Amino acid sequence: MTAPALETRGLTLRYGGVTALESVDLVVRPHTIHALIGPNGAGKTSFINVCSGSASATAGTVSVGGRTRRARRPSDVARCGLARTFQNLQLFAEATVLENVLIGAEAQNGVGPLASLLGTPRARRSGRAAREAALAAIEFVGLAAERDHVAGALPYGKQRLLEIARALATDPAVVLLDEPGAGFNPQEKQELADLVRAIRDRGAAVLLVEHDMPLVMGVADRISVLNFGTLIAEGTPTEVANDPAVVDAYLGTDATEGLAS
Numbered sequence: 001m002t003a004p005a006l007e008t009r010g011l012t013l014r015y016g017g018v019t020a021l022e023s024v025d026l027v028v029r030p031h032t033i034h035a036l037i038g039p040n041g042a043g044k045t046s047f048i049n050v051c052s053g054s055a056s057a058t059a060g061t062v063s064v065g066g067r068t069r070r071a072r073r074p075s076d077v078a079r080c081g082l083a084r085t086f087q088n089l090q091l092f093a094e095a096t097v098l099e100n101v102l103i104g105a106e107a108q109n110g111v112g113p114l115a116s117l118l119g120t121p122r123a124r125r126s127g128r129a130a131r132e133a134a135l136a137a138i139e140f141v142g143l144a145a146e147r148d149h150v151a152g153a154l155p156y157g158k159q160r161l162l163e164i165a166r167a168l169a170t171d172p173a174v175v176l177l178d179e180p181g182a183g184f185n186p187q188e189k190q191e192l193a194d195l196v197r198a199i200r201d202r203g204a205a206v207l208l209v210e211h212d213m214p215l216v217m218g219v220a221d222r223i224s225v226l227n228f229g230t231l232i233a234e235g236t237p238t239e240v241a242n243d244p245a246v247v248d249a250y251l252g253t254d255a256t257e258g259l260a261s
């Protein structure tokens with residue numbers, strides 16, 4: 001059996017007296033869209049933060065492609081094959097679309113700042129590869145026409161797509177998407193669902209944190225449910241939508257009607 005794309009064991013994160021994650025064991029299989037859902041404050045962003053190196057676990061391990069991730073800096077994490085987007089967009093507003101994505105693509109090229117500055121042959125080769133990867137990612141999310149536009153001037157929905165392009169430019173095996181549909185209208189959510197499927201279909205695993213239940217139920221292959229930092233359920237969309245503990249903690253009976261049966 002192939003190694004999980006992402007696996008956590010006993011992942012625990014405490015902020016002083018607040019337990020954001022309590023011994024979370026979660027496996028994301030390759031080529032799957034795995035949604036992580038739960039009420040506000042359940043620990044979903046904390047999970048992404050720990051997996052991506054933005055926060056340090058109090059206990060437990062994170063493995064990417066079967067290798068325990070010890071990297072801490074975001075550039076090291078990118079080289080592990082993991083990339084993320086942020087709930088609150090983290091774009092350089094004054095930079096162009098291409099420049100924003102290049103920052104992502106260059107994050108994993110392993111060329112030090114001195115080599116880049118000196119323009120060594122390796123740095124030049126790697127710079128060309130990063131540009132190609134950036135252009136491909138921009139095209140993949142449908143922003144080719146806006147390549148040279150300043151990020152801060154893009155409509156909000158396109159800024160969200162740009163954030164996804166930046167994550168994809170590192171050619172990750174696992175992409176963590178933190179509420180990518182926030183602020184989207186129904187048409188944009190439909191397009192987002194197609195994009196998430198396309199990311200999976202080109203070979204990556206996706207961990208999707210999202211509150212929009214029709215979107216989640218329509219796109220996810222598997223769903224894990226967090227409540228107060230603890231996993232309370234895992235299964236297919238149908239299994240999760242019919243799990244009494246999930247309905248009670250998060251979905252409510254109204255929310256599940258017509259979602260999955």
Ligand SMILES: Nc1ncnc2c1ncn2[C@@H]1O[C@H](COP(=O)(O)OP(=O)(O)OP(=O)(O)O)[C@@H](O)[C@H]1O
Binds near residue numbers: 020
């Ligand atoms: N930097 C921090 N310092 C202290 N407590 C924090 C910090 N970040 C998160 N928390 C707490 O950890 C818990 C989990 O928060 P987290 O943001 O991971 O939840 P979430 O499921 O992503 O919520 P939402 O759906 O609202 O984004 C909450 O109780 C939150 O208040």
